[in-house]
């Protein structure tokens with residue numbers, strides 16, 4: 001079992017850092033790779049797993065610390081799983097608001113029953129840059145895409161993601177509630193088990 005006190009998070013996304021640190025608790029300190037470099041690696045993989053490993057190796061190489069990466073996104077049934085690994089780049093890098101507007105447009109006139117979607121999160125942890133055995137944990141969160149944005153919490157696609165088990169959008173959940181049930185929370189439960197943290 002690994003005894004990890006400090007991990008570098010291979011992400012420039014402040015929303016992820018906040019959620020992951022809250023889920024990990026005080027026993028492990030997460031430091032953003034932004035402390036070392038502002039340059040983001042190109043996400044050239046064809047799967048969440050490949051991109052998560054690529055980001056984790058890059059961060060471990062730059063920082064010299066064990067690294068955790070989160071590759072995540074939204075897979076929409078009607079769109080054959082798109083935007084998927086391209087979720088951050090869906091509107092060509094114009095940001096969350098543009099991504100959400102493009103998604104609403106792509107699903108214009110699509111009835112509720114066909115608006116199913118899942119958030120996906122893959123966490124990859126490497127002990128060092130060339131680690132031959134990364135720890136991989138996956139979490140899925142099933143919901144549906146709304147016809148208009150709702151809610152102020154969270155980040156990214158949260159205002160468009162309807163959470164059936166709570167009858168609210170994921171941006172209407174409190175941060176603590178989202179961290180109990182999200183794709184990221186599910187992946188983190190598995191990671192904590194693998195690290196012997198619970």
Ligand SMILES: O=P(O)(O)OP(=O)(O)OP(=O)(O)OC[C@H]1O[C@@H](n2cnc3c(O)ncnc32)[C@H](O)[C@@H]1O
Pocket residue numbers: 010011012013016040043070071072073074087088089096099119154155156157158182184
């Ligand atoms: O690669 P890093 O630096 O970690 O940051 P990123 O924001 O580019 O992250 P990804 O490449 O994993 O892309 C994830 C996309 O999916 C969205 N996403 C992931 N988790 C989400 C969540 O919990 N709520 C809303 N949107 C989420 C997010 O906004 C991005 O558009």
Ligand SMILES: [Mg+2]
Pocket residue numbers: 043088
């Ligand atoms: Mg990214």
